Amino acid sequence: MRLLFFLLFTALTFAQQTTKVDFIKCNASLIPEMDTKKVNGVVVYEFKVISAIDSIRIDAVNMTFSTVEINGKPVKFKNSNKELVLFEGFTKGKNKLRFAYQAFPKQTMYFNAGSNQIWTQGQGKYTSHWLPSFDDVNEKVVFNLNVIYDKNCNVLANGVLKEVFPDKDKKIWLYEMQKPMSSYLLAIVIGDFRNKVIASKSSIPLQFFIQPKDTAKFESTYRHSKKIFDYLEQEIGYKYPWQIYKQVPVEDFLYAGMENTSCTIFAQDFVVDEIGFNDRNYVNVNAHELAHQWFGDLVTAKSGKNHWLQEGFATYYALLAEREVFGEDYFYHQLYRTSLQLKNAAKTDTIPVMHEKASSLSFYQKGAWALHVIREAIGPKLFQKAVKTYLKKYQYKNVETDEFLAEIKKVAPAFNTDEFKKVWLEDYHFQTEEANALLKKNAFMRMLFETQQLRKKSLTENQQKFTDLLKSDAFYPVKTEIVYQLKDIAFSDKVAFLTLAMQTNDIKVRQTVAEFTTEIPLEFKSQYESLLDDASYETKEIAFMNLWKNFPESRSVYLSKAKDWIGGNDKSLRILFLTFSILSDENQSEEKSRFYNELVDYTSAKYESSVRQNAIVNMLSINNKDTAVLKSLVNATTHHKWQFSKFGRDNIRKLLKEDSFRTAFETLLPTLPEADKNQLQKLLSEKP
Numbered sequence: 001m002r003l004l005f006f007l008l009f010t011a012l013t014f015a016q017q018t019t020k021v022d023f024i025k026c027n028a029s030l031i032p033e034m035d036t037k038k039v040n041g042v043v044v045y046e047f048k049v050i051s052a053i054d055s056i057r058i059d060a061v062n063m064t065f066s067t068v069e070i071n072g073k074p075v076k077f078k079n080s081n082k083e084l085v086l087f088e089g090f091t092k093g094k095n096k097l098r099f100a101y102q103a104f105p106k107q108t109m110y111f112n113a114g115s116n117q118i119w120t121q122g123q124g125k126y127t128s129h130w131l132p133s134f135d136d137v138n139e140k141v142v143f144n145l146n147v148i149y150d151k152n153c154n155v156l157a158n159g160v161l162k163e164v165f166p167d168k169d170k171k172i173w174l175y176e177m178q179k180p181m182s183s184y185l186l187a188i189v190i191g192d193f194r195n196k197v198i199a200s201k202s203s204i205p206l207q208f209f210i211q212p213k214d215t216a217k218f219e220s221t222y223r224h225s226k227k228i229f230d231y232l233e234q235e236i237g238y239k240y241p242w243q244i245y246k247q248v249p250v251e252d253f254l255y256a257g258m259e260n261t262s263c264t265i266f267a268q269d270f271v272v273d274e275i276g277f278n279d280r281n282y283v284n285v286n287a288h289e290l291a292h293q294w295f296g297d298l299v300t301a302k303s304g305k306n307h308w309l310q311e312g313f314a315t316y317y318a319l320l321a322e323r324e325v326f327g328e329d330y331f332y333h334q335l336y337r338t339s340l341q342l343k344n345a346a347k348t349d350t351i352p353v354m355h356e357k358a359s360s361l362s363f364y365q366k367g368a369w370a371l372h373v374i375r376e377a378i379g380p381k382l383f384q385k386a387v388k389t390y391l392k393k394y395q396y397k398n399v400e401t402d403e404f405l406a407e408i409k410k411v412a413p414a415f416n417t418d419e420f421k422k423v424w425l426e427d428y429h430f431q432t433e434e435a436n437a438l439l440k441k442n443a444f445m446r447m448l449f450e451t452q453q454l455r456k457k458s459l460t461e462n463q464q465k466f467t468d469l470l471k472s473d474a475f476y477p478v479k480t481e482i483v484y485q486l487k488d489i490a491f492s493d494k495v496a497f498l499t500l501a502m503q504t505n506d507i508k509v510r511q512t513v514a515e516f517t518t519e520i521p522l523e524f525k526s527q528y529e530s531l532l533d534d535a536s537y538e539t540k541e542i543a544f545m546n547l548w549k550n551f552p553e554s555r556s557v558y559l560s561k562a563k564d565w566i567g568g569n570d571k572s573l574r575i576l577f578l579t580f581s582i583l584s585d586e587n588q589s590e591e592k593s594r595f596y597n598e599l600v601d602y603t604s605a606k607y608e609s610s611v612r613q614n615a616i617v618n619m620l621s622i623n624n625k626d627t628a629v630l631k632s633l634v635n636a637t638t639h640h641k642w643q644f645s646k647f648g649r650d651n652i653r654k655l656l657k658e659d660s661f662r663t664a665f666e667t668l669l670p671t672l673p674e675a676d677k678n679q680l681q682k683l684l685s686e687k688p
Contacts, residue, residue: 029043038105059082059134155190156187200233209249245290255267256270259288274535341365352426444474480512483501498517499527578599603619624661
């Protein structure tokens with residue numbers, strides 16, 4: 001109860017502050033340090049006191065302050081380790097605050113020594129861990145960041161790079177914004193990058209960054225970027241609201257991407273080559289984060305209850321952009337897939353979209369479906385008109401759901417916004433019948449639904465239909481549905497259909513054959529082996545493992561085929577090859593030793609967490625007592641990426657159930673770095 005009171009008090013305090021004090025501009029000079037993981041800064045805030053207020057608060061987590069001045073004069077202040085509290089020196093009207101500070105951020109600013117990168121992530125974590133700023137999204141400020149760092153690196157931040165000055169062995173990068181934004185959208189990225197700039201149709205500079213090692217992947221990573229930008233600007237009907245748009249991938253990012261104002265950061269996982277593009281590409285994330293530049297950055301939800309106004313919009317406009325890139329059938333299939341997820345989720349998830357504790361699935365996918373329902377009901381032109389008016393009216397401000405629905409009502413008075421809100425936003429159920437009716441507007445979706453109904457019939461009854469569909473130009477999910485229906489049929493009865501499926505040369509259809517054909521008759525061996533040459537790392541991996549199991553006599557052939565494979569950023573195929581080479585009888589002991597050492601090396605902190613996790617999992621199956629691997633597993637528990645940290649903790653807890661591992665970990669303790677030692681000690685101290 002006391003915690004609830006504190007949270008309510010804090011929220012009310014900031015709500016009151018934003019009505020009495022308006023922070024207008026921030027000029028911040030920052031010096032991040034990789035070795036010490038700290039940031040020093042000098043900050044100047046311009047603010048206006050609108051009405052009498054006793055104290056002014058700026059969020060600042062675990063920071064130290066010096067030389068705090070208001071209007072050129074030193075002032076007393078309070079530092080609660082959560083806030084900088086000012087209570088003297090300011091007057092009604094314009095004021096200027098200046099202070100120096102130091103911080104050792106435990107989150108939000110991440111120092112990645114392995115990749116020599118520093119980057120930030122403000123949403124859900126708060127920029128106030130590295131820059132005194134405002135956790136309240138309703139306080140919007142024009143932020144100008146100057147960053148001092150090693151001259152051999154690149155520094156990115158929000159806005160336009162105005163100048164770069166030399167400073168001995170460093171440089172000073174000066175970035176400038178013209179319009180206000182919420183603090184959580186602030187960003188800094190430091191690392192070694194190359195970049196390319198092109199102009200959008202509306203002449204906005206589009207700047208794409210990539211690490212030097214990945215320049216060969218530039219085109220496939222950023223494929224369709226200009227088309228997406230031009231399309232969204234046209235479809236939304238409101239000109240891109242910032243001066244420039246930058247995109248940069250960083251290693252071990254916490255999420256798929258983040259829509260920092262004018263500077264999207266995204267995960268290295270989406271830096272792909274020509275083959276990787278077919279498995280996992282950046283197109284959807286690219287469009288989603290770009291759409292946020294309008295929905296979230298330009299117009300920001302007032303509270304968590306209205307969060308769907310950001311995520312639902314970004315998700316829906318990303319789908320519209322994908323329709324422009326991949327076609328109508330792809331668009332409807334994506335909507336169909338999310339409708340199944342939402343229908344299933346509603347069995348246990350009773351929290352509606354308009355609730356601050358709604359799930360990501362609700363905020364994103366149900367929010368997108370809600371917008372699709374409106375757009376289909378009132379038509380694309382009226383929908384665009386309402387959205388355009390909404391953005392113009394609330395630009396650089398904060399909004400609530402009713403303010404958006406009011407704009408819908410203005411352009412389409414017959415549309416019942418109250419009923420819509422009740423059914424789609426305030427009720428946790430998913431309206432499957434209404435959704436399916438909208439999906440059936442598309443001919444491919446009608447064909448898919450009809451094909452699913454064939455599950456009720458015998459193979460004999462379906463034979464001609466299957467043949468015709470597999471030979472047709474129908475979108476791939478129709479054909480993968482047929483392969484799925486054949487999974488439990490005797491091979492001799494389905495071989496002709498599988499052959500037709502393989503002959504489609506569609507990557508997704510062939511991958512489905514690979515996945516559902518786990519027992520491979522000799523007569524199908526040659527066809528199945530052709531999957532090893534498909535332009536999909538996922539297909540190669542599935543095919544390799546199934547062939548390895550089915551044809552032991554050909555294992556040396558498969559190892560020879562895979563010896564130069566790498567795979568995506570997680571090095572999945574290289575790790576696959578190393579693992580099977582070590583476990584097989586095909587290689588000499590000297591070669592096995594080299595492969596073993598390479599696999600152990602991949603568990604170390606030199607690599608991204610996705611590589612390390614793959615390598616650790618496989619090494620634990622080969623030799624779960626290897627000291628280096630156990631150290632890497634402990635080190636995972638201290639990683640900033642929560643998914644990898646959890647992986648480390650979960651696996652150690654599992655191993656500690658055996659006394660021999662408890663002894664092994666206890667022996668390791670004195671040899672570990674302090675942070676690793678502390679984490680392992682906590683795990684050892686847990687009750688079995």
